[in-house]
Amino acid sequence: MNFALVLFLLLVATAILWVIDRFYAKKRRAPGTPSPWWVEYGASFFPVILIVFGLRSFIVEPFKIPSGSMIPTLLVGDFILVNKWTYGIRLPVINKKIIDVNSPKRGDVMVFRYPADPSMDYIKRVVGLPGDRIEYVDKRLRINGEAVPITGQDDYLHPDRLYYSPRFQEKLGAVEHSVLIERDVPPLVPQVLDYPHRENCTYTTSGVRCTVPEGHYFVMGDNRDASSDSRVWGFVPDENIVGRAFFIWFNFNDMKRIGGFH
The missing domain is CATH 1.10.287 (Helix Hairpins)
Known part of the structure; x- marks a missing residue:
């Protein structure tokens, strides 16, 4: 609806x-x-x-996190707030930008209309900006030829399934955040869709390399091996952007999660 x-x-x-x-x-x-x-x-x-x-x-719009693609940053059941004006003022319903304000930055957690089905809202982290060369090969992220800094952390315990995932701290621009990268999941990208500007990407058994087109963004989930993102369905066009997620305002299962996040 x-x-x-x-x-x-x-x-x-x-x-x-x-x-x-x-x-x-x-x-x-x-x-x-x-x-x-x-x-x-x-x-x-x-x-x-x-x-x-x-x-x-x-001004601000509430959303509920429906999937685990952004674990450990956002959990299933988190109710979040999204800043609607930080990326520009848009006409409601048709989502057409009428006033430019800021552009998405690397590391932002962004809500957008799913390019393959604009009736659905998705949330991912911005990794690549227009013109960037993105490589995610052997589960290492490189932007414009430079490896994104990453360091090991304590393993993450999934509270609903009671198993551990390797957790790392990644730095995108000025933002430091945690990501989960499974050791036993192969690096190839399965079930790639046919999406606009598909020719900008090269897929191998080791991963994917893409050049982000103008007016588009490359996004990924923090739960890297459990996220359907730009590696699978392509780039996010500017006209699909909804806003920047910035605050958890409720979670029925854990009230301690209320507050800001990276």
Whole structure:
């Protein structure tokens, strides 16, 4: 369901009822006669829906993490907030940028419309910017020929499955974050889709090498061997960007997770 479209339609409907109630119905009915219930209720909801629509469309939008592709940074069930204006002001519903503000940076955790199905929202970490040469070969990430710094950490215990994964600290730009890289999973990329600018990538049994087209971004999940990302379905076009994730505001299973994250 396209919630933004539903909210927009509700906004339009309640706005019409508010206008009818304020400028037409009140002037024509007899003093002391109440408005029809559907006009009164619809008009009263208009200011509330207007505020929610404005906040959600231009300031901040809530999301829930549905999968484990961003473990250990984000867990299944995390409720997060996404900054809607940091990458530019966009028209709601059609997501067209009208005011440029900033561009995504390496290391940002970004929400975007899945290129293969724009009705779905995905969340990944920005790895490659327009023009970058990205290599993920033998599970080592290189950007423009330089290896991304990575150091070992304590293994990560998956609380739901009670098994450990090798955890590493990676530095992308100014952002340091944890990633999981399984030792027993082969480096080749399985089931690659046919996506726009597919010719910019070369796949081997050791991994993938790509040149990011202009106006696009290369993204990956922090749970590297359990993430369907740009290695599989290609680049994220600028027009698909929703915003930058920056805060966990709730998790039913662990209240300690509330707060900012990298």
